[in-house]
Every structure is written in structure tokens, then in C-alpha cells.
Amino acid sequence: MNIVHPSDLQPILTGDPRARRAFVQELTPIVHGHVRRALFRRRARAHRRDVRQDVEDMVQEVFAVLFAEDGKCLRTWSPARGSSFASFVGLVAERHVGAILRSGRRSPWTDDAADPAELEAWLEPGPAPEAHHAQGQLARAVLERVARELSPRGQTFLRVLFLEEKPVNDATSQFGVSADVVYAWRTRIVKRARRIGQRLETNFVHAVRFREVANKKGGNGKENAMIGLSRELAAQLEAWPAQLRASVEGISAEEARLAAPNHGLSVVEHAWHLADLEEEAFAVRMARMLEEDFPHLPDFDGDHEAKVRRYRERDLDTALTRFAAARSANLRRLERVRPDEWARAAVQDGVGSLTLADLVCRMLDHDRSHAAELLERLASLGRTPTPALIEMAGAAPPTPCAA
Missing domain, CATH: 1.10.10 (Arc Repressor Mutant, subunit A)
Structure with a gap:
């Protein structure tokens, strides 16, 4: 479903079930990615609770907002304002998350009955x-x-x-x-x-x-060492660098550096952010959690580093190579983790308390957020996304990462 003009929304607004199903199926990865990104950006305002548990609920709420009052929100989109339809939906998702957290109406539990x-x-x-x-x-x-x-x-x-x-x-x-x-x-x-x-x-x-x-x-062997996080999780973490490279294969240096709409990251900025975060954040956090008792971990401000380090002026291939090498090194370290070490804990700025197992799940969450944003970015460049990128952007979390 390619929505480039308001008239393309008519089958959806008139309630055509097939059109609505296709609409939801195509936009779910984009909404999911923006909701995750908005939640993690504002996690300090969420009283340091694990915000991943709210992602699925908020994705559904975003679609409810889009369809509410006979599609009133959808009818406000106009390409004349400079945003693609996908960017518009992403902006609606992020604003909805911000409004929820500002209102304080999210509760960390529900009142339904449970067995004490x-x-x-x-x-x-x-x-x-x-x-x-x-x-x-x-x-x-x-x-x-x-x-x-x-x-x-x-x-x-x-x-x-x-x-x-x-x-x-x-x-x-x-x-x-x-x-x-x-x-x-x-x-x-x-x-x-x-x-x-x-x-x-x-x-x-x-x-x-x-x-x-x-x-x-x-x-x-490796399989038994990693099975505490499930084979599925280990496989997805291992596959993402190659999937990322395949997704941007053939893109020109000029296209890779083009700024995304609504202050989003360019393709080369995505790649360098992933590489630096893997080396300077995930690897360091992993090492400190295994070597220190309950360390205090600083946050990694990706938006700030992208500007200071001038990612947009750098080489895309170098970033992809560094990311793949850093991810491989981190996975080799995880293969050596003892069962009791998955419970090693730390406090991270903007997140609160987390375990080593949580950290690895956050790595996959972060991969998926970038996959969803890259899916949107490549579409705006007229590029056809790879099936692996689409799957990565919209896949449900495996059991160890489920909220």
C-alpha cells in the first residue's frame, strides 16, 4: 500500500476491511519503532520502570487514535506540509507517547486479581x-x-x-x-x-x-552457553549486522548522508550510531556488569554524539564493518557467561536497575528500533526494503525479551 496522496486513504476511511488490514500490517513496524524510540527517550519520566512492557499496548492505542472519529487524525495529513505519510504516522506515535507520559496515566500494574x-x-x-x-x-x-x-x-x-x-x-x-x-x-x-x-x-x-x-x-558448546537467552535471540543478534549491510547495499554516498525528515537520522548516522553504541556502551556495560558488583553505568546520548562526531560526514562501509566486528566480539563474550551471571545487576542512567539478561534484550530492542526507522528512511529514498529488514522491524520479541 503506497500512500502518496490523501485520496489514497479513502478505502481506509470508508471502512474497507481489506484496506484497513493492509494498512495496519504495513504501518505496524513503523509505529512500533517510533513508539519504542519515544519511550526510551523519555524513560526517565516514566519513573525508571521497564518501558518495554507498554510498547505493544501503545502501538494499538496509536492505531486507535488514527482511526478515531471517522479518521479525523488521518484526514489532517497533507503532503504539501513536507512530510511523507509514514513520517506523519511516526510523528503521531511519538506525540501520543509523550502525551501519555506527561499525563501520568500509565500505572505499573493493573488491579485484576492474582493468586498471592x-x-x-x-x-x-x-x-x-x-x-x-x-x-x-x-x-x-x-x-x-x-x-x-x-x-x-x-x-x-x-x-x-x-x-x-x-x-x-x-x-x-x-x-x-x-x-x-x-x-x-x-x-x-x-x-x-x-x-x-x-x-x-x-x-x-x-x-x-x-x-x-x-x-x-x-x-x-556454544548452543548450551547461549541457551539461557534462547537460540532465537542469539541468532537475531548475530544476524542483524549482515542484514543491515544487505539493506543498504547499492545506496550512494550522497543518499546515505541525506538528512531524514523530521530530524531523523540519515543512513550513515544510523550505521555509526550502531557501531559506537556496540563498542562504547553495550561492550563496556557488559564487561563492567561481569567484573563489578552493581556498577553505575552512564547513558549513551546517541543524538548528541551524532552531531559532535559528525557521523554524516563519515564513510558508511567503515561503520558497517566496525558494527559487525563489535557485535561479534560481544556475542563471543556472551558465550562464556555462566548461568548464575545472567543475574548480575547494575544501575544505568535513565533506565534504573537492570540485569545482564535485561541488557542483552535491550540490544535486540535497539536493533529493532533502528530497523523500523531504516525501513521508513529507505522507503523515502525510493528503495525497496529487504524482506529481512521488514521482518526485523516488525517481529515480535522472543520469549526472553517479552514484557
Whole structure:
């Protein structure tokens, strides 16, 4: 679906189901990329919570905004204003995310019912010593995450109800509230712990279980070392540099340096940002998390570095080569990570607390954000995107990265 004039929107605005499905399918990678980018740019305003869990919900909300009131928002687009339709949709997505975070209406949990026993389930160690150690780290990670995302009052309820294990009647007397209020707090805490625990458990516990199987069989190859993050995640991280190079193959130096609409990055700026971030941020963070106890990690301001380092004047091929080499080195280091080391934690500016497993998932999130932006950028240059780029921009996260 190629939308270059407002008249091209008529089948969508008139409610043609096939046109709407094609519209959503084509624009989902673009909306997804802009929502992720906007969330990560504003993550400090989101009280340092893991904003990835909101991406899918916000993508759906963006489409709701586009279709609301008989497509009122879509009808405002005009190519005479200088933006392509894809750029216009991306701008709507970023503004919607900004409006949500400014309003403060996002809540880190929902109030639907959950079984309180599920929180204690994260504290039950497995029978093997290595599993016992990893599950102990998992429990601490879950509790730390829950406590960080609660208000001071919520943290008090967490301590009284789960750490001190006081009954509800004692809590009602201590806080001077009804039993309904105490049960509501318990449900919120359990719900949040369940969501955090389900995501982290794949990285921590499954890695230990597969390592135990490998030890029994005498195997210690690459597949077993990386399986804590899943073969799918490792394969996608490994494939992206080559997919990136294939996506921009044949593009001229002039095209690579052309500025993108709405202050977006040019193709060469994308490549150099990926290369420098891989070398100076992801590699350094990985090393420090493995070598130091709970280090403080600075953020990497990509937009600032693109200007200071004058990425647009640099050579595209050099950036692609450096990115591929840096990604390969990082993956080789991950192959040597022990199961218990996936829980190594740090505090990063603008993000908050995160584990090594989280960091690797963030690498894939970052790859996908750039894939979505490059998809849009190449389309504006009249280039046909590769199937691999389209898939990378719109693929759902594998299990270890799911919110």
C-alpha cells in the first residue's frame, strides 16, 4: 500500500476491511519503532520502570487514535506540509507517547486479581545447588524490581505482608485501613511480581537447567552457553549486522548522508550510531556488569554524539564493518557467561536497575528500533526494503525479551 496522496486513504476511511488490514500490517513496524524510540527517550519520566512492557499496548492505542472519529487524525495529513505519510504516522506515535507520559496515566500494574501464593513461588529454590543459587538471585531480583516500582506506601505493604509475613488483620490495624485496602495492595504487588518473575525466570532458571543437562551429557558448546537467552535471540543478534549491510547495499554516498525528515537520522548516522553504541556502551556495560558488583553505568546520548562526531560526514562501509566486528566480539563474550551471571545487576542512567539478561534484550530492542526507522528512511529514498529488514522491524520479541 503506497500512500502518496490523501485520496489514497479513502478505502481506509470508508471502512474497507481489506484496506484497513493492509494498512495496519504495513504501518505496524513503523509505529512500533517510533513508539519504542519515544519511550526510551523519555524513560526517565516514566519513573525508571521497564518501558518495554507498554510498547505493544501503545502501538494499538496509536492505531486507535488514527482511526478515531471517522479518521479525523488521518484526514489532517497533507503532503504539501513536507512530510511523507509514514513520517506523519511516526510523528503521531511519538506525540501520543509523550502525551501519555506527561499525563501520568500509565500505572505499573493493573488491579485484576492474582493468586498471592505466586509471589512466594519465586522464592522456592530448586533441588540442585546451582539451581538453588540462581533461584535465590531470581527471588532477590524480583523483589528488588517490585520494590523499586512501588510507592513508599506500597513498599511498606510489601515489607509487612511478604517479608514480615504478617496476616491481613495485623496489617489493617497497623495501617488503619480496611481489609479490602490491604487485599487490594496484596493483589497489586503479586500481579507485578508475577509479570517480572515470568520474564526473568526464562533467563535465570532455564539457563541453569540447560547447563545441568549439558554437564550430564558432557557437552559445553556454544548452543548450551547461549541457551539461557534462547537460540532465537542469539541468532537475531548475530544476524542483524549482515542484514543491515544487505539493506543498504547499492545506496550512494550522497543518499546515505541525506538528512531524514523530521530530524531523523540519515543512513550513515544510523550505521555509526550502531557501531559506537556496540563498542562504547553495550561492550563496556557488559564487561563492567561481569567484573563489578552493581556498577553505575552512564547513558549513551546517541543524538548528541551524532552531531559532535559528525557521523554524516563519515564513510558508511567503515561503520558497517566496525558494527559487525563489535557485535561479534560481544556475542563471543556472551558465550562464556555462566548461568548464575545472567543475574548480575547494575544501575544505568535513565533506565534504573537492570540485569545482564535485561541488557542483552535491550540490544535486540535497539536493533529493532533502528530497523523500523531504516525501513521508513529507505522507503523515502525510493528503495525497496529487504524482506529481512521488514521482518526485523516488525517481529515480535522472543520469549526472553517479552514484557
